[in-house]
Amino acid sequence: MDPNIYVLIKNEYDRRRKKAIDELEARKSELYYHVPRLEEIEEEIHRAGFKYNKLLLMGLLSSDSAEEELTTAIDNLGEERSKLLSKYGYPSDYLTPAFACDKCSDTGIVASVSGDKTCVCYKQQLINYIYDQSNLSITGNEGFASFLADFYADVPSEARYGIKKSPRRQILGILENCKNFVENFGSSEVRNLLFSGPTGVGKTYMSGCIAIELMNRGYTVLYQTAPSLFNTIYEYRYKSSNDDSYDNSVYKSIMEANLLIIDDIGTESPTGMRYAELLGIMDTRCANDKRKPCKTIIATNIDLKKLFEYYDERVVSRITGSYDIFRFAGDDIRRLKNSTPP
Numbered sequence: 001m002d003p004n005i006y007v008l009i010k011n012e013y014d015r016r017r018k019k020a021i022d023e024l025e026a027r028k029s030e031l032y033y034h035v036p037r038l039e040e041i042e043e044e045i046h047r048a049g050f051k052y053n054k055l056l057l058m059g060l061l062s063s064d065s066a067e068e069e070l071t072t073a074i075d076n077l078g079e080e081r082s083k084l085l086s087k088y089g090y091p092s093d094y095l096t097p098a099f100a101c102d103k104c105s106d107t108g109i110v111a112s113v114s115g116d117k118t119c120v121c122y123k124q125q126l127i128n129y130i131y132d133q134s135n136l137s138i139t140g141n142e143g144f145a146s147f148l149a150d151f152y153a154d155v156p157s158e159a160r161y162g163i164k165k166s167p168r169r170q171i172l173g174i175l176e177n178c179k180n181f182v183e184n185f186g187s188s189e190v191r192n193l194l195f196s197g198p199t200g201v202g203k204t205y206m207s208g209c210i211a212i213e214l215m216n217r218g219y220t221v222l223y224q225t226a227p228s229l230f231n232t233i234y235e236y237r238y239k240s241s242n243d244d245s246y247d248n249s250v251y252k253s254i255m256e257a258n259l260l261i262i263d264d265i266g267t268e269s270p271t272g273m274r275y276a277e278l279l280g281i282m283d284t285r286c287a288n289d290k291r292k293p294c295k296t297i298i299a300t301n302i303d304l305k306k307l308f309e310y311y312d313e314r315v316v317s318r319i320t321g322s323y324d325i326f327r328f329a330g331d332d333i334r335r336l337k338n339s340t341p342p
């Protein structure tokens with residue numbers, strides 16, 4: 001996990017708390033101007049509470065009557081305040097800070113008998129950041145549940161699809177493997193994935209499903225098309241040493257995200273330098289994978305034979321050595337969707 005994420009989230013919580021408290025102060029000063037008695041009540045409650053705590057600390061709260069007297073006084077003041085608020089037409093919670101999360105008062109932490117725990121809102125916040133940083137456009141994708149095999153023809157045609165099985169049987173097999181990939185993601189046994197097949201047969205969509213399933217489990221994901229990936233690398237080489245304002249977070253994420261998706265590989269213009277960069281990424285991620293999950297999905301429209309001609313032998317041997325290769329087949333789903341009546 002990128003340590004920056006925790007700093008960002010901490011800042012976000014501080015910002016939220018401050019906002020809730022600033023807004024309360026603004027409400028108070030306006031309210032106390034109109035109903036001065038409410039400010040007196042606040043001060044009296046404060047004084048009574050202070051006295052109560054002081055007696056408690058000094059061990060002088062032993063007599064029941066002293067305790068009762070103070071708590072009754074505080075209760076009465078609270079009641080008077082509620083009545084005044086209602087009389088002047090203010091909601092009963094007008095003098096409590098409006099935190100985004102009532103459970104943790106926007107601290108991200110809740111106290112429990114077994115110690116402090118992170119609040120559910122913190123986990124959600126973390127996932128939101130992971131989504132933001134993933135660079136994925138995932139509209140309409142809800143993970144495997146939204147993957148529809150119905151778009152794949154159920155009739156085999158090797159001439160048309162280049163595989164013996166029907167595209168539907170093929171995709172259901174791939175789906176099963178992808179689910180296993182997610183299920184066992186934390187295990188070092190899990191291999192990387194290579195998706196090949198023509199345009200519009202669901203490679204990017206399937207990568208998105210996997211990404212969503214993993215992000216919901218708290219794993220970081222980065223999606224990059226091959227051209228943007230190489231641009232990021234070149235920018236890093238060019239700027240990291242001579243541009244102070246350069247932000248290397250995407251570069252770091254290429255090396256360290258739990259899942260890196262490289263889409264459309266083979267569409268970038270081939271140069272020896274790119275092979276070397278790709279090898280560098282593969283090797284770094286492979287080394288990182290020994291400490292924490294660091295897997296890669298590569299998707300390509302180019303026929304595997306061509307891809308292997310196109311890329312350097314060393315890249316090919318890395319791919320065949322540590323990737324499970326899946327061939328997507330079928331008709332162009334985008335075209336099918338557009339021609340299907342809603």
Ligand SMILES: [Zn+2]
Nearest residue numbers: 101104119121
């Ligand atoms: Zn919370």
